[in-house]
Amino acid sequence: MQSINIIEKNIAVIGAGLTGLTTSFYLNKNKADFLVIEKQNKTGGVIQTEKQNGYLIETGPNTGIIGQPEVAELFEDLGDKCTIEIPGKEANKRFILKNGKWELLPSGLWKGITTPLFTSRDKIRILGEPFRSRGKNPDESLSQLVLRRMGKSFLDYAVDPFILGVYAGNPARLITRHALPKLYNLEQTYGSFIGGAIKKGFKKKTPQEMKATKKVFSVKGGLSQLTNALYKEAGTENFILGATNLQIQYISGKYISTFKNSEGNEITVKSNKLITTTGAYVLNDFMTFLEKENLVPISCLPYANVVEIVLGFDNWDGMEPEGFGGLIPFIEKRNVLGVLFMSSLFMQRTPNNGTSFTLFMGGIRKPELFEKKESELKAIVEKEFMQLMKPSKFNPSLFNLYWHKNAIPQYGIESEARFKQVEKLEKEYPGLIIGGNLKDGIGMSDRIKQGKSLAIRAL
Ligand SMILES: Cc1cc2nc3c(=O)[nH]c(=O)nc-3n(C[C@H](O)[C@H](O)[C@H](O)COP(=O)(O)OP(=O)(O)OC[C@H]3O[C@@H](n4cnc5c(N)ncnc54)[C@H](O)[C@@H]3O)c2cc1C
Numbered sequence: 001m002q003s004i005n006i007i008e009k010n011i012a013v014i015g016a017g018l019t020g021l022t023t024s025f026y027l028n029k030n031k032a033d034f035l036v037i038e039k040q041n042k043t044g045g046v047i048q049t050e051k052q053n054g055y056l057i058e059t060g061p062n063t064g065i066i067g068q069p070e071v072a073e074l075f076e077d078l079g080d081k082c083t084i085e086i087p088g089k090e091a092n093k094r095f096i097l098k099n100g101k102w103e104l105l106p107s108g109l110w111k112g113i114t115t116p117l118f119t120s121r122d123k124i125r126i127l128g129e130p131f132r133s134r135g136k137n138p139d140e141s142l143s144q145l146v147l148r149r150m151g152k153s154f155l156d157y158a159v160d161p162f163i164l165g166v167y168a169g170n171p172a173r174l175i176t177r178h179a180l181p182k183l184y185n186l187e188q189t190y191g192s193f194i195g196g197a198i199k200k201g202f203k204k205k206t207p208q209e210m211k212a213t214k215k216v217f218s219v220k221g222g223l224s225q226l227t228n229a230l231y232k233e234a235g236t237e238n239f240i241l242g243a244t245n246l247q248i249q250y251i252s253g254k255y256i257s258t259f260k261n262s263e264g265n266e267i268t269v270k271s272n273k274l275i276t277t278t279g280a281y282v283l284n285d286f287m288t289f290l291e292k293e294n295l296v297p298i299s300c301l302p303y304a305n306v307v308e309i310v311l312g313f314d315n316w317d318g319m320e321p322e323g324f325g326g327l328i329p330f331i332e333k334r335n336v337l338g339v340l341f342m343s344s345l346f347m348q349r350t351p352n353n354g355t356s357f358t359l360f361m362g363g364i365r366k367p368e369l370f371e372k373k374e375s376e377l378k379a380i381v382e383k384e385f386m387q388l389m390k391p392s393k394f395n396p397s398l399f400n401l402y403w404h405k406n407a408i409p410q411y412g413i414e415s416e417a418r419f420k421q422v423e424k425l426e427k428e429y430p431g432l433i434i435g436g437n438l439k440d441g442i443g444m445s446d447r448i449k450q451g452k453s454l455a456i457r458a459l
Contacts, residue, residue, distance in 0.1 A: 005267045009035045011458050012257050012271035014246070014286070016239060017045020018444055019435055020277035021227055022074065022451025023458075024234035029077070030459050034238055035269055037257060041242040043231045046407070047444075049222030052398060054351030055312045056222050059402045062340055062358055063087075063216045064223075064444035070452050071445045072211035082229040083220040087345040091216045093323030096161050097332050100387070102319075105158070105327075109194070117158065122151030130192040139413060142171040142179060149193065161327035164337045167442065168304040168363030169410050170330075178411035216324070218346055223444075240267065248274065250289035250429060257286075273431035275454050279303065280418075280438035281406050290425070297421040300414055301438055303406035305370040306337075309359040309381050312398030316355035318391030325358075326388070335361055335369060336384045356398070359385070364410060374401055409437050433457055 011027065013020050016038035027034045042048075046060035066072055075084045095102040098117055106112040113123050129149050137144075142163065146155040155171065163171045167179065177184040183193070190196030219226045231239065242262030249256040255274040261267050276283065280301040287295060321341035328334050340358040343350045350356050359381060362370045369377065378401070382394045422434045433454055440450040 005265060007035060007267065007269045009033055009269060009271045011035075011273040011275060012037060012255060012269050013275045013277065014248075014257075015045065015277035015436065016040075016043040016231070016241070017277065018047055018227060018230075018447045019437070019451045019454070020045075020275075021230035021234060022448050023275060023277060023435070023454045024238060025074075025077075025230045026452050026455035027458065028234045028238060030455070032455075032459060034458075035271070036234070036239045037243045037246060037259060037269065038239060038241045039243055039246070041262060043239070043241065044224055044227035046404065047223045047227050049224035052400070053312065055310075055354065055356055055398050056349040057310050057312075057356075057398075057400065058218075058223055058342075058358065059308065059310070059400075060404070061223060061444055062342060063218050063345065066211070066213045066215050066217055067443065067445040068449040069208045069211035070449040071217070072213070074448050074452070078226075078229050078233065081233055082225045085218045085220050085346060086215050087218075087324075090322055091324045091345055095323060095326035096157055097326060097328045097334070097388070098157060100332070102326050102388075118153040119151070122153045125151045126154065126194075130195040132192070134187055134191050138177055139175055139416075142174045142176045144172075145176050145183075145187070146171065149187070156329050156331045160331070161329045161338070164330065164363060165327045166408075167410060168306050168337060168360065168408050170364050173364065173410060173412045175411060175413055175415060178415040216345070222349075243267070246286040247288045248286050253430065255289075255431065271431075273433065273458050274429075275433045275435060275458055277436045277451070277454070279406055279436055280409065283434075289429075294421070294425065297414070297417045298434070298438060301418060302364070302410045302412065302414075304362070304364040304408045304410060305367060306360050306362045306404050306407045307370060307377060308402040308404060309361065309377075310398060310400045310402070311357045311359070311381075311385065311396045312350060313355045313391070313395070314351060314397045315353065316391065318389045321355060321357065321389070328388075330365055334384055334388075335366060335380050336388065337361060337363055337366075339385075339388060354397075357385075357389070363408075370403065370405075377401060409442055411442075 011034035013023055013036040016036050024036050048059045050057045094105040096105050103117050106115040132149055143155055146159045159171055163169050186193055186196040190199055243259040246259040255271045257269040259267055280299050283295055284299050321344045325340035327338040337360040342358050343356040386394055426432050435450055435454045440446055
């Protein structure tokens with residue numbers, strides 16, 4: 001027989017991905033009275049690490065950037081519960097495909113002038129970048145901004161592949177101040193990217209700011225070790241996993257969350273505060289207390305769908321995968337967005353002498369690929385991978401595909417209205433805190449920063 005359980009808590013947290021887990025970790029650290037409601041039977045959200053044939057595989061994100069001090073602080077706070085892994089200097093080596101050939105992405109001004117990636121005309125334009133005037137349109141797209149300050153070849157062979165790598169997106173659709181706020185502020189504050197970067201380099205940083213080293217990171221044993229450690233340290237008793245059919249009402253100043261647990265029992269959680277950490281596209285499903293039109297400015301946020309491909313070779317004889325990996329500009333007309341050289345970044349993730357790669361396909365500009373059959377995708381991967389990495393034959397011992405629907409949010413022109421609506425709803429409903437990747441950034445470091453701030457707000 002089904003039973004109905006009523007649980008009273010101060011705070012209910014929806015979602016146990018990296019954001020919800022970071023929030024929960026800090027709530028528990030501060031002895032808060034909270035409960036996390038997660039739809040899946042496991043925590044971590046899109047972060048999942050698997051082991052197969054001796055290979056350690058990331059099926060979602062592969063690496064993060066210590067772009068926010070909160071990332072370093074989280075690892076400090078977790079102590080020996082998980083160990084951050086930082087690749088060697090080779091991770092700074094990144095390649096861009098031009099005319100079918102990998103070219104090194106220039107790391108400094110001199111290399112920027114000598115690289116074959118940019119035209120001579122644009123190299124001269126780049127030298128004049130510090131003298132160009134500030135943009136005046138706050139809703140300028142990233143491609144408009146780059147064309148205005150740097151030139152088309154810089155857009156095509158530096159910014160476009162970077163945006164494919166991070167957003168699987170289109171720089172013409174992303175609004176700079178929302179998608180890359182640091183870049184936007186660099187121009188607005190200093191009047192120039194180059195001048196701003198130099199001036200910022202000389203600016204004295206606080207001890208906290210110095211923790212944001214911008215280094216690439218993973219975790220020993222894979223990123224799931226981080227989410228597992230957060231789950232454990234947040235107190236596993238504070239989580240209900242496998243919670244389906246979630247519906248939330250707001251009655252007499254309380255949030256009433258009802259759902260079925262994994263045994264089919266109906267559970268009701270009454271809380272004073274509600275923190276959501278899911279993507280925008282699911283809010284309509286459970287924010288029952290809101291009229292649908294109240295959520296439209298938030299839930300209309302577009303997301304890119306991506307297919308992630310993991311390849312493992314026991315005996316690799318192709319191009320030496322030295323560095324972080326390579327990105328493929330849209331103008332090169334390929335289906336693969338980029339190739340990560342995972343086994344060159346992190347040791348002990350393959351069987352002896354094994355070599356592994358992670359590829360991405362799809363994204364905002366190739367949505368049709370997401371709909372293709374596995375066999376069709378595998379054929380495309382084989383053809384393009386042979387051309388890109390040049391092994392003598394295609395004989396992977398590992399060839400896995402992972403489909404990620406609604407993978408990466410695209411902070412476009414709708415963003416301003418979305419942020420305003422979040423603020424409006426939070427004012428209207430006391431104790432409501434709307435988090436997740438619909439605001440405050442899309443990368444793991446942004447999620448950790450937001451997760452911590454959600455906990456602080458709720459406390
Ligand atoms: C394929 C891919 C590659 C990426 N690569 C990188 C990378 O290399 N570097 C980087 O920094 N970032 C990367 N990212 C982004 C990064 O992984 C995410 O920003 C981050 O992991 C998202 O965490 P989250 O908790 O905000 O969301 P999620 O991980 O999506 O977690 C949300 C949680 O909410 C739960 N949920 C949903 N609906 C309900 C409901 N109705 N009831 C209860 N629970 C619900 C979900 O099950 C999920 O567990 C990548 C993302 C993807 C998808």
